[in-house]
Amino acid sequence: MTSPETKLFHNVPLSVLDLAPINEGSTAEQSFINSVSLAKHVEKMGFNRYWVAEHHNMPGIASSATSILIGHIAGATKKIRVGSGGVMLPNHAPLVIAEQFGTLESIYPGRIDLGLGRAPGSDQATAYALRRTLNSSAEQFPEQVEELQAYFTGNGPMGVKAFPGEGLEIPIWLLGSSGFSARLAAEKGLPFAFASHFSPEYTIPALRIYRENFKPSPFLAKPYAMVGVNIIAADTEEKAKWLATSQQQQFLSLTRGNPMRLQPPIDDIDKVWTPHERTAVEKTLDSKSTLIGDPVTVKQKLENFIHETNTDEVIINSQIFHHEDRLRSFEIVGQMMGK
Structure with a gap:
């Protein structure tokens, strides 16, 4: 028996985190075709939102120009929310982000989310190439968020205005993989998304920090947390484990400091690592x-995950090499959740 606060399994919204993988032997062009295909697929099943993430200098991830890809996906869909999971704010002038997302919200009203992260999404050399300076750092993230919010309310520094952007109500989320953004989201009364899909050990502590310190705001009356999870579902256990070797190879390449394009599944991962x-x-x-x-198996594991985290929403990352297998994985999850 679960506590009254525990979310009912079928009442938890499902969303998608798309890293726009570039497969070995493929191109960014095909990655974007696949992203649109997946977005349309999950929209039909009733998924809640579709986010893409900013990364740079990563040969296997095509979503570096995040706002452009958001517009591309929003234009190819009809009702699913589309947003950033996230924009790495230290890489950008807050005014530019306000204008970009003001533009997106003006074209696709009521459908755009602005998720913000404080990590660079890259190495130090790439961060320098993006900013031309390293004076802007993750430690300045709270001030950068404050400045960004000011552009939307019309109170930008030195009287600077964001057009389009000013007066638009674009939901701002803070993203994190530790307690820092959890505490900041709580203090500012903003929704919080936690990257459990690559930082699992900090999930429960970060959610506790967020919920225990949350202060109601004009944006949000009570805490709202969305938690990331990797799901690789297939019709058989054997096939799912085989498909999972692509993601395992991806993280192995990161561990070795040599990021690669998403690799096809292999029969024996133990021969590689x-x-x-x-x-x-x-x-x-x-x-x-x-x-x-x-x-x-996946249904039971997902039920356990939802009960343990008491999450308000689940956002799913599925790094699967073959597009048809990726579509099938989301279809399986959607069916088990009554979508």
Whole structure:
């Protein structure tokens, strides 16, 4: 029996986090075609939102120009919310982000989310190439969020205005993989999204910080948390584990400091990594937040995840090489959740 506060399994909205993977042997063009296909697919099943994430200098991720891709996906869909999961605010002038998302909200009213992260989404050299300076840092993130919000309310510094942007009510989310953004989201009364899909051990502590310190705001009366999870579902357990080797290879390449395009599945992952590397990858892709299996297995694991985190919403990342298998994975999850 669950507590009264625990969310009912079928009442938890499902969303998608798309890293716009570029497959080995493929192109960014095909990645964007796949993203539109997936967005249309999950929209038909009733998924709540579709987010893309800013990364740079990553050969396997095509979503570096995040706001452009958001517009592309929003233009190809009709009602699903589309947004950033997230924009790495230290990489940008807040005014530019206000104008970009003001433009998106003006074209697709009531459908745009602005999720903000404080990490660079890149290495230091790439951060310098993006900003031309390293004077802007993650430590300035609270001030940058404050400035960004000011442009939407018409109170920008030195009288500067964001057109379009001023007066628009675009939901701002704070994203995090530790307690920092959890506390800031609580203080500002904003919704919070936690990256459990790559930072599983901090999930419960960060959610506790957020909920215990939340202050109601004009944006949000009570805490609202969305938690990221990796799901690789297939019709058989064996196939799901085989498909999962693509994501395992991706994190292995990051562990080695040599990011690669998304690799096809392989039959024996143990031939590729050392025992030490396997431990490192499995620590990141923890079994509680990386759900692999057939429909019955994944449903049970997802139920456990929702009950443990008491999350208000689940956002799903599925790094699957073959597009038809990726579509099928989301279809399985949608069906089990009554979508």
